[in-house]
Amino acid sequence: MTCEDEVDEDLVLSPMVDTDSDEEESPGPQVTVQSRDAEKSVYADLDAKCDKATHPFSSQLERLTHGDPLTDPEQVLSAVDSPDYCIERCHFADLTVAALRRRIMTSRCPLIITGMGSHMAPGSQALGLELLSELLGLDCVVPVRGQGDIKWIEFLERLCHCEQLYLADISVARHYPWLFQHVRIPRYFLHCFSHRTRHQLSMAYDTPALFVGTPGTRSSLHIDQMCSNFWMFLSEGRKHWITFHPDDTKLLSPTLDQEDQIYRFRSLSELEADPEASSSLRKARKIEFTISAGDLLFIPHGTPHEVTNLTATCAISANFFDQSNIKESLEQTARRLAEREPGSERHSNLALILNALEEIDWPDLEEDLSPEDDLPRSGDEMAGCFPCHEPLQWRKAVTFRTP
Secondary structure: OOOOOOOOOOEEEEEOOOOOOOOOOOOOOOOOOOOOOHHOOOOOOOOOOOOOOOOOHHHHHHHHOOOOOOOEEEEEOOOOOOOOOOOOEEHHHHOOHHHHHHHHHHHHOEEEEEHHHHOOOOOOOOOOOOHHHHHHHOOEEEEOOOOOEEEHHHHHHHOOOOOOEEEEEHHHHOOOOHHOOOOEEHHHHOOHHHHOOOOHHHHHOOOOOOEEEEOOOOOEEEOOHHOOOEEEEEEEEEEEEEEEEEHHHHHHOOOEEEEEEEEOOHHHEEEEEHHHHHHHHOOOOEEEEEEEOOOOOEEOOOHHHHHEEOOOOEEEEEOOOOOOOHHHHHHHHHHHHHHOOOOOOHHHHHHHHHHHOOOOOOOOOHOOOOOOHHHHOOOOOEEEEEOOOOOHHHHHOOOOOOO
């Protein structure tokens, strides 16, 4: 269940089942908009085909990942029309855990945290496309959105041809647990309530999730289920984000999915082509910005967003719950429960989730913070691991074969 790709299946309450160069930047508010031509530039000057006899990461893939700075410009856009809604940037050294958690309680703006790139892998190389090839194996099967299972080597070859392929929202714990040797969780989000229930929620194993996308692939306009907050660490490539203020959701011509109790949207291109919808769309507070390798992004719950991969990308992301959204999450889950048929599997699953989260008297934010949360930390102290994920890193790597 991640911000880019919402989950349709209900989460269940159960034990884990074995399913076999970031430079420091100065903090400061910044809003950026990416040229539409940049999306096309990554397709230029590619060779016709990757040479199967060589390492799969040739110069073609290098250009796919990094783009062409001469034809891939960024501009700074002033948020004059909506100064209350802007993208903010801050270096982790200037943002304590307590400061971020207090900010989450009051701000509805996205935040980019810089400087975390070299600290998001436990003393080793950060998870990227080349490292994934070594860890997964070229014959390993990966689930691709809309394509089913294909071999990793086939994914790489088709990536070099600029085919639209997206390995999206893949649970690390359930699919490739040995990757936890190279995946860490930002300390800012280790307080997630889904990891603090009396009974282990299976959703604790749904994220973090792996995203690997080719240039031009996107997640269309949507809001995440369960009113969850979201973070993403981009280890490779560049992503273009469009977000809207949560209070302006109804200006985006949504329809209510009664069963899931969540708004569904047409894509932004479809909304812009509809005269009536586009008129309403222009009134919504919007931010366009780009994140690059090494950036850690936070998105508040209830934020409508659309995401496009400008280059080949690799990212780790997760949804989370805390004092800022637990009330709304419980209310939405209760509404979804009321729409399910009593006695059905989905009704039972939702009831288990609701009971597990409701039975705890969650502390207020200030009660939940420790004195250390107000102190600056070194980079190596700014990432960790959830207890339920720690033993998974020692799972032996296996290869999933096609039927």
